[in-house]
């Protein structure tokens with residue numbers, strides 16, 4: 153093996169990535185050939201505009217494109233496919249442990265909820281895990297601030313949504329820092345709130361006392377949890393943060409409202425989507441694919457664009473700064489086309 157100049161390096165990454173891409177191509181082809189227009193939206197496509205005017209979750213326009221079976225001009229990349237699959241592996245791993253402990257009632261259970269504001273509209277969902285503990289056992293593993301002796305059910309149940317993530321923003325925003333409390337991601341809060349409101353009713357399962365967003369870091373495997381409840385007549389969404397062992401710094405030991413979000417804020421948006429679909433009318437954009445110069449300056453001043461990105465934009469090295477949701481959106485090309493048409 154002394155001669156190395158003619159050696160070819162076999163790339164395992166290439167062969168794996170090629171397979172992933174071929175698979176995805178096949179899936180998007182069959183989606184197209186099938187020509188299936190989706191009848192109902194998914195729980196993962198939830199969104200809401202709160203009373204305070206904050207917008208959370210999926211862009212109505214992107215859900216419209218998906219449901220009307222528009223071709224995805226920006227299909228999933230090998231990195232995004234791999235990221236999604238890694239998330240599934242993490243979830244399966246924890247479900248296996250829950251099952252070994254004998255507390256997993258069901259996993260990946262599909263259901264169809266109903267929008268109370270638009271009873272013609274079903275909402276398709278799938279919970280990750282449902283677990284149950286005898287009450288004494290539950291209290292043994294519970295922190296006093298999130299869970300007290302007021303639990304009356306003898307076999308309380310908890311819906312779990314497993315999430316995995318990594319990186320600087322996850323550590324800062326979800327786990328929290330010495331000075332800033334962590335907060336669960338808004339799209340997951342929408343998801344679990346719908347499960348809490350609908351799943352038990354549809355499946356006739358009682359004693360579901362709360363939901364839990366359980367995060368694991370794919371980097372250093374730290375865990376972070378949030379307990380979720382719907383409280384009051386108007387089903388306001390509340391959450392409580394758990395400390396994160398070895399990492400945790402600042403936190404509030406109680407249930408607090410999540411941005412004044414109520415269940416009706418979520419159902420209202422589904423009902424709006426229903427109307428747009430019925431009328432075959434494209435909903436307005438909820439996000440901005442490309443900012444104009446004054447928006448960039450404002451966002452930079454408000455600390456919403458990093459210094460590095462701003463400097464690169466100033467030097468003309470990047471020209472398409474926009475909302476993060478548009479960066480991931482598989483229908484971005486349609487939106488940009490429409491912007492170009494609108495500006496002519």
Ligand code: SF4
Nearest residue numbers: 211214437478481487
């Ligand atoms: S590019 Fe942005 S505004 Fe357009 S559909 Fe996608 S998320 Fe919505």
